[in-house]
Amino acid sequence: MIKEERILLKNAGKINPLSINDYTKAGGYRGLKKALAMEPVEVIDELLEAGLRGRGGAGFSTGMKQRFTSESCLRCPQRYVVVNADEGEPGTYKDRIIMEQDPHLYLEGTIIAAHAIRSSQGYIYIRGEYQDSIEKTRKAVEDAYKKGFLGKNIMGSGFDFDLEIKLGAGSYLCGEELTMLESLEGKRGTPRIKPPFPAEKGVFGMPTLVNNVETLANATRILEKGKQWYRQTGTDTSPGTKIFTISGQVNKAGYYELPLGVSLRELIELAGGMRNGKPFKAALLGGAAGTFVDSSMLDEEMSYDNLKKKGATLGSGAVIVLAGEDSIARTLINCLRFFKHESCGKCIPCRVGTAQLLISARQLNDTARDKKKLLGEMIRDSGLMAATSLCPLGQSPILPLKSAARYFEDELCGLEN
Amino acid sequence: MSIKEIIRQFKPEHHNLLNIMHALQNSNPGNYLTKEALEETASYLGLTKASVYGVATYYTMFSLEPRGRYIIRVCISPVCEIIKAETIIKHLEKVLGIKTGQTSSDRLFTLELSECLGQCHKAPSMMINDRVHNCLDKNSIEEIIEEYRQMSKSD
Numbered sequence: 001m002i003k004e005e006r007i008l009l010k011n012a013g014k015i016n017p018l019s020i021n022d023y024t025k026a027g028g029y030r031g032l033k034k035a036l037a038m039e040p041v042e043v044i045d046e047l048l049e050a051g052l053r054g055r056g057g058a059g060f061s062t063g064m065k066q067r068f069t070s071e072s073c074l075r076c077p078q079r080y081v082v083v084n085a086d087e088g089e090p091g092t093y094k095d096r097i098i099m100e101q102d103p104h105l106y107l108e109g110t111i112i113a114a115h116a117i118r119s120s121q122g123y124i125y126i127r128g129e130y131q132d133s134i135e136k137t138r139k140a141v142e143d144a145y146k147k148g149f150l151g152k153n154i155m156g157s158g159f160d161f162d163l164e165i166k167l168g169a170g171s172y173l174c175g176e177e178l179t180m181l182e183s184l185e186g187k188r189g190t191p192r193i194k195p196p197f198p199a200e201k202g203v204f205g206m207p208t209l210v211n212n213v214e215t216l217a218n219a220t221r222i223l224e225k226g227k228q229w230y231r232q233t234g235t236d237t238s239p240g241t242k243i244f245t246i247s248g249q250v251n252k253a254g255y256y257e258l259p260l261g262v263s264l265r266e267l268i269e270l271a272g273g274m275r276n277g278k279p280f281k282a283a284l285l286g287g288a289a290g291t292f293v294d295s296s297m298l299d300e301e302m303s304y305d306n307l308k309k310k311g312a313t314l315g316s317g318a319v320i321v322l323a324g325e326d327s328i329a330r331t332l333i334n335c336l337r338f339f340k341h342e343s344c345g346k347c348i349p350c351r352v353g354t355a356q357l358l359i360s361a362r363q364l365n366d367t368a369r370d371k372k373k374l375l376g377e378m379i380r381d382s383g384l385m386a387a388t389s390l391c392p393l394g395q396s397p398i399l400p401l402k403s404a405a406r407y408f409e410d411e412l413c414g415l416e417n
Numbered sequence: 418m419s420i421k422e423i424i425r426q427f428k429p430e431h432h433n434l435l436n437i438m439h440a441l442q443n444s445n446p447g448n449y450l451t452k453e454a455l456e457e458t459a460s461y462l463g464l465t466k467a468s469v470y471g472v473a474t475y476y477t478m479f480s481l482e483p484r485g486r487y488i489i490r491v492c493i494s495p496v497c498e499i500i501k502a503e504t505i506i507k508h509l510e511k512v513l514g515i516k517t518g519q520t521s522s523d524r525l526f527t528l529e530l531s532e533c534l535g536q537c538h539k540a541p542s543m544m545i546n547d548r549v550h551n552c553l554d555k556n557s558i559e560e561i562i563e564e565y566r567q568m569s570k571s572d
Contacts, residue, residue: 090494093535128439128478129490129534131547166432167439169476172532186434186462188475204432247496247537254538284495287533320496320537334495338532344475 031223050227056212081122089287091318099133109216191391238303278323286315350394494533
């Protein structure tokens with residue numbers, strides 16, 4: 001059976017997350033020390049050549065993002081680093097585990113990123129419900145200031161960086177980077193038109209780097225151990241590990257750090273197999289803004305590119321497993337209800353569309369309708385929403401909807417018994 | 418601390434609005450933002466009352482209505498739903514004698530629903546104020562509620 005490879009979670013459960021000394025004794029802040037001895041552009045090259053891809057869900061090259069941010073608007077008086085710690089994708093809690101068990105790991109990555117793009121001010125935007133993550137991060141920031149890893153002249157390098165914590169207040173949408181910036185500025189969480197991307201015009205109109213917690217944790221390790229070492233794990237185009245959070249009908253639901261490219265079958269095995277030996281039916285990969293897959297996908301390599309090629313998503317690394325008797329329609333309806341609740345209402349197609357999709361999905365149980373036609377209309381409408389909404393929320397319902405229809409059309413239309 | 422003192426812990430900058438609202442709401446035993454608190458915040462940050470109201474009503478964690486001392490947030494995301502969050506909600510409603518969205522007559526509990534709390538490996542889950550409670554069933558719910566009732570007496 002496959003084994004966990006704890007590169008990021010090496011310290012989890014082994015050190016006291018409230019003790020900066022525990023972290024430094026375990027080798028912490030060595031990556032930062034190395035980074036500070038390098039030119040900012042060399043740090044970016046290191047991440048670029050390591051092949052690190054954003055772990056928030058999109059899988060965009062972290063090095064590229066940092067390069068764009070560092071090279072845009074050279075006359076601007078400030079550039080910012082914003083840590084996306086607004087984890088809210090259903091089925092996902094990988095960032096929470098990092099924040100609760102080893103908060104300095106991503107803090108170190110944040111300071112490295114700040115040096116890379118020459119930023120002197122950063123923000124961590126943490127989901128308001130994540131109380132434990134907030135407290136652990138607060139303590140970590142406080143201690144990092146005391147030990148000279150934050151503030152003026154960090155580790156004697158002449159580099160200054162200040163970091164402040166901002167709290168979310170119960171809006172999923174604020175996990176989307178441009179919406180997060182609006183919220184961070186103290187406004188309602190509605191998306192901005194892009195372009196301009198945050199790299200050009202982010203928080204307070206300045207170039208801004210938005211990186212996810214798990215991404216920054218990876219950056220720490222890459223700087224500490226080097227790109228060659230990092231590339232030994234994972235696949236060519238998706239190097240490194242991923243923290244998967246597997247839940248639902250498995251015996252040992254939990255978080256597992258595995259090399260990218262692992263198969264769903266291997267992950268389920270590691271999670272103790274199907275609960276009470278029930279038959280596997282489906283998995284929802286990547287949360288509500290993710291895709292359903294059936295047993296034909298059990299042996300596919302779970303990497304950004306391969307899953308995309310097969311019409312699926314890796315997303316946040318959430319894996320929700322359904323067994324024989326579980327209803328696809330019910331989980332799909334839950335996802336659609338979620339989108340309706342979280343739509344901010346700025347774009348009409350999303351505001352009206354998410355409500356209509358939920359009504360239609362519930363009508364799939366109504367025997368009087370032509371269900372195949374109804375499902376077809378839902379997919380068409382979700383396509384229109386995707387084309388006409390500003391942010392990923394309006395672009396997401398099509399993902400679970402289309403994939404559910406692809407694998408489970410007969411069941412959704414009540415044609416299978 | 419008075420409302421003014423709480424607000425003045427922060428710099429008078431617009432981007433501090435959400436953090437200020439959290440601090441104000443947490444300091445109010447009724448777990449909500451009062452009109453006075455919002456007006457004071459607007460004037461401190463140099464914002465219109467309308468824009469502060471807009472922000473306060475946008476985010477689900479803020480309330481403009483008095484709530485109970487303990488806010489119960491039951492997770493209703495797909496994973497908790499598969500593991501039967503519904504029965505948890507119904508049982509809570511029975512134990513507390515209220516419907517979802519309501520506050521108990523002793524003003525101790527408000528029952529709310531929440532999107533994914535990120536506790537999927539220990540579903541079904543809920544939060545009560547800052548604390549997470551996992552692997553819920555009917556028995557554990559009764560024990561937990563009783564624990565908070567006792568706690569409120571000793572405070």
